[in-house]
Amino acid sequence: MSPTTASAARLAEALSGLGDTVDRLSMLSQRDYQNPYETVQWPDSVDPEGSWFGSPELLSLHGTAQYERLDEPARRRLSFYEAVNFFSLNIHGEKSLMQGLAVRLYRKDLMGVARYLHHFLDEENKHSVYFGGFCTRYARVYRSRQLGFEPARQRDLDDFLFFAKTLVFEEVVDHYNRLQAVDERLHPVARFINHNHHAEESRHLAFGRRLVEALWKCCSPDWDKQTIADVRAYLSQFFVSSWHEYYNPDMYADAGLPDPHAVAEAAWNAPAQREHRRTASIKCTRFLVSADILEKEPIDAF
Amino acid sequence: MPSDLIAGQTDQPAATADARAQLRAWVLEKAGGLDPAGLTDQTPLLERRILRSVHLPELILLLERLGGGEIDVEDISPGQFRDIDTMMANFVRPADGSEPRP
Numbered sequence: 303m304s305p306t307t308a309s310a311a312r313l314a315e316a317l318s319g320l321g322d323t324v325d326r327l328s329m330l331s332q333r334d335y336q337n338p339y340e341t342v343q344w345p346d347s348v349d350p351e352g353s354w355f356g357s358p359e360l361l362s363l364h365g366t367a368q369y370e371r372l373d374e375p376a377r378r379r380l381s382f383y384e385a386v387n388f389f390s391l392n393i394h395g396e397k398s399l400m401q402g403l404a405v406r407l408y409r410k411d412l413m414g415v416a417r418y419l420h421h422f423l424d425e426e427n428k429h430s431v432y433f434g435g436f437c438t439r440y441a442r443v444y445r446s447r448q449l450g451f452e453p454a455r456q457r458d459l460d461d462f463l464f465f466a467k468t469l470v471f472e473e474v475v476d477h478y479n480r481l482q483a484v485d486e487r488l489h490p491v492a493r494f495i496n497h498n499h500h501a502e503e504s505r506h507l508a509f510g511r512r513l514v515e516a517l518w519k520c521c522s523p524d525w526d527k528q529t530i531a532d533v534r535a536y537l538s539q540f541f542v543s544s545w546h547e548y549y550n551p552d553m554y555a556d557a558g559l560p561d562p563h564a565v566a567e568a569a570w571n572a573p574a575q576r577e578h579r580r581t582a583s584i585k586c587t588r589f590l591v592s593a594d595i596l597e598k599e600p601i602d603a604f
Numbered sequence: 605m606p607s608d609l610i611a612g613q614t615d616q617p618a619a620t621a622d623a624r625a626q627l628r629a630w631v632l633e634k635a636g637g638l639d640p641a642g643l644t645d646q647t648p649l650l651e652r653r654i655l656r657s658v659h660l661p662e663l664i665l666l667l668e669r670l671g672g673g674e675i676d677v678e679d680i681s682p683g684q685f686r687d688i689d690t691m692m693a694n695f696v697r698p699a700d701g702s703e704p705r706p
Binding site: 450452547567 | 636
């Protein structure tokens with residue numbers, strides 16, 4: 303089903319209002335264009351217990367009884383496998399993102415943002431080169447539990463959910479990138495990857511917020527109450543699914559922790575981790591609630 | 605776990621019955637307001653939109669924990685999550701140690 307004429311007109315108007323944003327962000331992307339094969343000097347190997355690869359306070363076990371039982375080398379080792387997991391979940395998330403961007407590139411009704419979609423797509427691919435470079439050199443790419451099958455939806459609904467999910471995914475990732483980019487305890491390669499990702503994601507987030515709000519305003523008036531309730535439930539559950547990826551049993555197993563599924567479940571339920579997830583999500587949830595996209599924060603995720 | 609959640613499963617080994625009960629409890633938690641009496645082990649969960657695609661990553665984690673094996677998302681299809689019976693048959697290893705997939 304195609305969007306109604308009224309919503310198509312509203313979309314055209316909303317996208318025309320994004321013109322300045324598209325121009326500004328495209329200019330910045332052109333100015334900062336980089337070659338991912340020349341930017342990083344990859345060491346031949348890294349010592350998982352010799353450096354921090356993620357900020358200790360951001361580790362998924364921080365604030366839990368399990369974490370208290372680990373000595374410092376074990377905590378560093380955990381930070382290495384958590385970094386591998388963080389980079390892996392970015393690879394899988396960006397793979398879906400690139401698919402969605404490619405499908406929408408030069409679509410007639412999205413022509414107004416095509417110029418920036420080129421940069422968006424290009425930069426996501428480069429990020430995955432960095433993430434993949436780390437994982438394949440020093441460990442492996444962890445498997446995803448995200449499935450590729452989505453039901454067929456009307457196009458305006460599909461567009462909205464695609465860009466809203468992108469926003470949620472990138473906002474949470476950016477919480478980690480922003481803090482780890484300036485954490486001098488981290489191994490230089492891990493700090494660089496976080497820093498570089500944060501710099502480029504800042505542009506994507508600015509674009510994403512403008513576009514998600516525009517799509518909501520032009521599309522949701524045509525949706526009935528049940529559809530809007532379904533959208534809200536879907537996005538709330540997307541927070542839950544996204545956050546579960548940060549508690550991957552595979553990384554606990556590689557870090558040498560026994561009964562990795564039990565570790566993941568205990569960490570997910572730990573009060574300190576609930577608060578961490580809420581804090582890390584708060585910029586995103588405040589935006590979604592203030593735009594009336596969500597009625598309340600997704601409490602099942604926290 | 606209320607005993608009615610495992611009604612009809614008393615002839616199964618306890619571990620498998622417990623896995624089924626945990627799976628059923630998870631579905632009810634996610635279903636939000638669904639009358640437990642309206643959920644059987646053959647209720648088509650995706651078809652009736654009791655569960656949606658966005659629930660599947662969390663469901664896979666649960667099934668891996670209950671079933672004891674890795675689930676490769678590149679080798680599965682939506683039909684394998686059709687209902688509780690189908691998920692038990694596909695992903696939860698029986699107590700005799702045989703392979704879960706029929």
